[in-house]
Amino acid sequence: MPKPYPQEFRDDVVRVARSREPGVHLKQIAADFGISESCLTGWMKKADVEDGAKPGPTSEQAAENRELRKRLRLLEQENEVLRRAAAYLSQANLPKMMYPLVRELAAKDTPIRVPVTVTCRVLKIARQPYYRWLASPVNDAELVEAYRANALFDAHGDDPEFGYRFLVDEALEAGESMAERTAWRICSSNGWWSAFGKPKRGKAKKPGPPVHDGLCAVVDKHGVTRHEFDADAPNELWLTDITEHRTGEGKLYLCAIKDVYSNRIVGYSIDSRMKSRLAVAALNNAVARRGDVAGCVVHSDRGSQFRSRKFVHALNRHAMVGSMGRVGAAGDNAAVESFFALLQKNVLDRRTWATREELRIAIVTWIERTYHRRRRQASLGRLTPIEYETIMTTNETTTTTQAA
Numbered sequence: 001m002p003k004p005y006p007q008e009f010r011d012d013v014v015r016v017a018r019s020r021e022p023g024v025h026l027k028q029i030a031a032d033f034g035i036s037e038s039c040l041t042g043w044m045k046k047a048d049v050e051d052g053a054k055p056g057p058t059s060e061q062a063a064e065n066r067e068l069r070k071r072l073r074l075l076e077q078e079n080e081v082l083r084r085a086a087a088y089l090s091q092a093n094l095p096k097m098m099y100p101l102v103r104e105l106a107a108k109d110t111p112i113r114v115p116v117t118v119t120c121r122v123l124k125i126a127r128q129p130y131y132r133w134l135a136s137p138v139n140d141a142e143l144v145e146a147y148r149a150n151a152l153f154d155a156h157g158d159d160p161e162f163g164y165r166f167l168v169d170e171a172l173e174a175g176e177s178m179a180e181r182t183a184w185r186i187c188s189s190n191g192w193w194s195a196f197g198k199p200k201r202g203k204a205k206k207p208g209p210p211v212h213d214g215l216c217a218v219v220d221k222h223g224v225t226r227h228e229f230d231a232d233a234p235n236e237l238w239l240t241d242i243t244e245h246r247t248g249e250g251k252l253y254l255c256a257i258k259d260v261y262s263n264r265i266v267g268y269s270i271d272s273r274m275k276s277r278l279a280v281a282a283l284n285n286a287v288a289r290r291g292d293v294a295g296c297v298v299h300s301d302r303g304s305q306f307r308s309r310k311f312v313h314a315l316n317r318h319a320m321v322g323s324m325g326r327v328g329a330a331g332d333n334a335a336v337e338s339f340f341a342l343l344q345k346n347v348l349d350r351r352t353w354a355t356r357e358e359l360r361i362a363i364v365t366w367i368e369r370t371y372h373r374r375r376r377q378a379s380l381g382r383l384t385p386i387e388y389e390t391i392m393t394t395n396e397t398t399t400t401t402q403a404a
Helices: 007-018 026-032 037-051 059-089 099-106 116-123 127-135 140-158 164-173 180-190 276-290 309-317 330-348 356-371 385-403
Strands: 217-219 225-227 237-247 250-259 264-271 297-300 321-324
Touching: 007 026, 007 037, 007 264, 007 276, 007 356, 026 037, 026 356, 037 059, 059 099, 059 116, 099 116, 099 127, 116 127, 140 164, 140 180, 164 180, 237 276, 237 330, 237 356, 250 276, 250 330, 250 356, 264 276, 264 356, 264 385, 276 309, 309 321, 330 356
Parallel strands: 237 297, 297 321
Antiparallel strands: 217 225, 237 250, 250 264
């Protein structure tokens, strides 16, 4: 079963179909974007429902219903936690240990099973100590440590400006005596510091360190480092970068991902803000359209979007390998810069753009219709990226079949 198209891609195709010129049929637009006419018709019907032009539940309403059911279930669990906790604490001669209650509520044979996460959040206790207690019984030393920590925590809550030396005196009045060094260790491990601590230093002005090595860098015989972008198969090496352009409503940002094998833009995302989610969305869209991408190298510059934890986690989630160029070296990502230069010349600088929506439709149309399916490239043997991938994939399949 083929993977579904990304939602951003569907929205862009619907925008182009709605803004088509008179006489242009949906069949032609579907062919330009590599989809069937029935698929495009279905997307447009769903978009009409989303916009309120036709009756039916929208995806937002369906998501809202799911969220309401989820919230109702969560409220039932929270109510069960509070009810059981009130009964648990009302028992006489019971130590103030809430972990057994957490375990009882998480048991499978209870009428309302409450996850550990919900119980700990309602009771305002940490999960990690609970799991440590669940794995091994609490010894006497840990029990003493817990009582001391409780006393220090209560004192810190009453007087946040007190340091650990003053908290020792407050804990002593509560019946928990300890050395100042012990109080410092407990406060340090829990982050209980005086509200009048030293101010944090400002952020550095220099570019941040790379989170990946430069896997495309080679050193020539003269000792000069340069980057080579070659791939023998699809989904072997991708290049990515972000460009921007002004409109009457403000800037519009495009993050594109280019496959070096066929020069095809395998994924892109367009947004009004240049955040890490822009790069993550482009990567997820590319993976959704290409399928198996494990081991693919994704090369970028040292922009903060590509060094963010969200982007690095997205690479790890898809089993991909990151690569980064040097600071201030545009040649380290020249292959994708050449694509942006073509986009600048053919779309962005051709006219002034009043709205972001207008520019977005123009960018998407040029990528899918012109660049992918009509613009022949000398490096591909005078073929378009779509033609090159189709022919080379067919030849590889035929060669493999004959060899077998």
